[in-house]
Amino acid sequence: MxxxxxxxxxxxxxxxxxxxxxxxxxxxxxxxxxxxxxxxxxxxxPTPGQLRVFEAVLVSLADHGFTPTAIAARLTYYSAPDSLQGAIAAGLLGGGSRFLGVTEDTGMFLHTALADLGDTSGFTDEQWDAAALTLLTQTKQSGRRVPGLGHPVHKLRDPRTDVIIRIADEQGLRGAHLRLFEAIGRTNGQVLGKDLPLNGAGVAGAALADLGLPIELLRGFALLARTAGLIGHLAEERINPIAPAIYAEVDRNAVYVPAIPTN
Structure with missing residues (x-):
């Protein structure tokens, strides 16, 4: 047996x-x-401090309005109102490198960088900045992007970042991932040519990594948080639907372009 x-x-x-x-x-x-x-x-x-940071991160990721994930959930619900689970799944399946997945991508990026730095327990802000500049330069030279930098709406400052960092600091959990990411926020303009703000999803990933949560599961926590937001969208869709209007808008304005034959 x-x-x-x-x-x-x-x-x-x-x-x-x-x-x-x-x-x-x-x-x-x-x-x-x-x-x-x-x-x-x-x-x-979790300790009370870990729980406070963890739940703050979940709240920060729950909902951001009409994101592609929310729209996908609403349209699926309109198409199949008998399948609530399908609508929620449709929204969660959109969690990737541009939405939600940034949390895991940032945590993984920082975790890998810290492994190369060795013991950082006594680092000063100047040492963190130097490490961030090296990391930014290497990442740019390799043609990759630094996850967690920039936001399509919050061009100057993501309002979530300072709050999450403050809560982590109050609980004694502002660790190496957050400190390196903060240094990236201070120095990225020197390498990239313009200052980009740290976005909330990236700070969330750094904070979760500092809690010791498995790096490979960080996207799962972002999806856990967004599930609550999607349920809210579907509850609102039942009462005040927008999916029919979205569908009609696209359908009425679709322009047929014949495919160009290839030899």
């Missing part, structure tokens, strides 16, 4: 166990959803 081990949850006739605790007797009513999400991902219960 084959065993299928798991340290998450199991159940029998009378009980449900989760993370080594009785779900009904120990967790219901005492554990927040954010705390449980962190716990499930790390198999370690």
């Amino acid at each position: 084959t065993d299928y081990p798991t340290g998450l949850g199991t159940s029998d006739r009378d009980t449900i166990s989760l993370l080594g605790h009785d779900l009904a007797g120990d967790l219901l009513g005492t554990v927040t959803f954010g705390e449980l999400a962190f716990w499930l991902a790390t198999q370690q219960r």
Whole structure:
């Protein structure tokens, strides 16, 4: 008989166990959803400070208005109102390098850079700036972009960045990922020719990485947060729909262009 081990949850006739605790007797009513999400991902219960930073990041990523992910969810719901799960999935599938995925991309970028820097525990701001300049130069020379820089709306300052950094600092969790990313924010103009602000998704990735969360799962936390936003969009779509107007606008203004034959 084959065993299928798991340290998450199991159940029998009378009980449900989760993370080594009785779900009904120990967790219901005492554990927040954010705390449980962190716990499930790390198999370690977060400290109050970790939880405060983690939930602040989730709130910062929940919704940003009519993004492509929200529009995709609303249009799918219009097409298949009997499939709420399909509409939510359609929105989540749009989480990539331009929306939502920036959180993971930034965390991974910083994590890789820090591995090359070695021990940074005693770094001054000047040392962080020097490290950031080297990293920016190498990234530019390789033809790559630095994830988490710039924002299509917040051209000067993303309003989320200072708040997330402040909360992390208050909790003693402003670690190497955030400090390197802050240095990138201070110095990128010297390499790129113009100053680009750190965006909220990038700062979120740096903050999550400083919490010790698995780097490969950071996009999952962004998707977790955005799920709440998508549910909100679908709830609003039921009452005040915009998807029919979007569909009609595109359909009525579509211009047929015959394909050019190729030999």
